[in-house]
Amino acid sequence: MNTLPYSLDDLYWFALIADAGSLSRASRQYDVAKSTLSRRLARLEEMTGLALVQRNSAAFSLTDAGQQLLEEAWPLVRRMEMLSTELIGREAEPRGLVRLSASGAFGKLVVLPIVLEFMCRYPRVDVEMEITDQRADVVANAIDIAVRIGAMTDSDLFARKVATVCRILCASAGYAQARGLPAHPDEMEHYDFLVQSRSAAELELRCNGRTRTLTTPRRLTLSPSDQLLAPVRAGLGIAHLGEIQCAQHLATGELVRVLPEWEIPEFDVYLVSPNRRYRPPAVRMLMDELAQRIPTAISSLIETDQHGA
Template identity: 35%
Template sequence: MDRLLTLEMFVAVADEGGFAAAARKLGSSPPAVTRGIAALEARLGTALFHRSTRAVALTDAGAAFLGEARRILADLAGAERALRGAAAVPRGQLHLTAPVMFGRLHVLPVVDAMLAEHRELGVRMMLIDRNVRIVEEGIDVAVRIGALTDSGLKAVRIGRVRQMLVASPAYLARRGAPHRVADLKGHDLIGTMGPRWTSEWQFARTRWRLPAPPRLTVNTVDGVLAAAEAGLGIANLLSYQLAEAIDAGRLIALLEQDQPPALPVHLLFEPSRAALPAVRLFVEAMQARMRMAGLG
C-alpha cells in the first residue's frame, strides 16, 4: 500500500480515535484503513495502537511516531503548494501573432505590462497582416479579426470592430461627401493590396466593386491611412485603425448608415495551451484592454 496513504491513515486514526471515524474522514472504508495501519506497523516493525472493542489508543511508539508523521505530511503539502504556485507564475516564451496595426495599438501595451510584472516571461511577437499557421509556426495565441473557419482551435471572443469609410476634411471640401453608396463612383478611392486585399467594399445591403485599378493603391494600413489624411481620396479601414485620426478631426466617417455588420475579434490557440499561465494571463489582459478601448 502507498506509504503516504498509510501515513495519512495513521494520523487520521490518531486524531479521530477510531478506524471507522478515520475512514469517514478520508472517504475510505474501515477495512481499508485497518489494512493500511497493519501494513504501516509491519513496515515499522512495531505496534502503533492499542486496540480494544471500546477504543483505540496510541502506543508509546505510536505517540513518538505521530509527530514525525505529521511533519512528513505537512512538508509534502507545503511542497505541493509551492509547486502549484510556481506553475501558476507565467514564465518561458509566449509566442504571439496579430495584424500589424492591431498589434502595435492593442497587443504591445498588454505585453509591456506583462513583461514589467513577470520577469521570468519572454514574448515573441509576429506582427503580420496575414493569417499565420498557428500550429505549424509554433504560435501560442493569435489575434484574428473576422469570421472564423472551423479549425479545431479554441477561440475566445474579445471584442469587435467595424469597417468604415473615411476621408479628410480637405478632400471633402474639394470634392464633397458621398450620400449614397452609388455616389462613390464619382470619387477618388484608395485601394489596398496584400493578403487582405479585396476588389469589393462591403456595405450593409450591397457590395461596391472598386474601379480597376483604383486611383491610388497602397500596400500597408499605415500607408492607406496617411494617404487618406493627406486628402488623396476615400479609404475603407477598420474602426480601431481610424479611432485616433477621427477623434483628432483629421478624418471624417462617411456613409455610416451603410456600415456592414461588425467583425468579431478572437484570440485563437490550441486547446492544450489553454491552461498555460502565460496564455491565461494574456487572454484576460486582452479582454480588459478591449473593454477599456471601447471595443469589447
C-alpha cells in the first residue's frame, strides 16, 4: 500500500489558512499559534515539493499549484470536518476569535446583549466588536460577521436575512405641546428636523397606497445614530428613529409619535460574512445564535411600547 507524501492534517490546515486569507487571520480564527501554522505550511510544501504560497508579495496569495491543491482538497476537508462534528458532537465547546460589526443603536440594544450572553456561555470564545454607522469592508477588515440594516449592495458577500425593523417619526411631548404637530406630511417643512449623518436627503412616507417624498430642513445632523435620541428627548425637534430605540420613551409618554398613520418603509436586517467555504465553529454558532435571537429581541423591545401605551 502506497503512503501519501504528506500529512492529511497539514493539508487540512493549509485549506483553512488559504480560506482565511492569511496566516495571521487563521491564527486568530482558530486560536492556533501563527508559528505552528507556518510550520505546517512549510512542511506541506516540503513534502509535496511544490511552492503553494507566493512569498514575493505583501499580500497573501496562492501559486497556481497551491490553488489547484486547494480546489482538489476541499471535498476531503469538508468531509473531515463533517466527520469530526459527528464524532465529537455539535455541543463541543467553540473557541477562538470572532470579529463582529454592527450599526449604531441596533448594535447596542439588540446585538451586544446577545453577544455578551454567548460569551458567558462559551468562555473560550473571544470577540472584537465594533459598533459604528459606517459600513466596514468585511473582507479587507477581516470581519467574520457584520450585522447590517438596509439594502444589500455587496453581491460577493454571503447575506442571511434575519429580521425587519421599523423607523417612526417622533418628538418630545414638550416639543409637541409648544409647537403642535403636523397633520400632513406637507406641513413638515414648518418644523425642526433632526437627522443622523448617513440619512438620505429625502424621506419617504406611505399611507393607504399614497406616497410622499419629503425634503426636510435639517436643524441638526448628528453621528452616530444612537446619539440622535438625546436631542429629540431634549425637545429640539422631530426625528425618524428606530422603533426599538424609542419604544421605552413612547411607553412613558416622554416621546410622542408624529404622523402615526404614515409609515416609513421597513428595513431588512442581514447577517453578512465573507463567502468562505469553511467557518470556524465559534463563527458559525454565533451567527446561528444571532439569527435565532435577533427577531425575539426586536419584538421584546417593541412590546415595551405597546404594553405601556
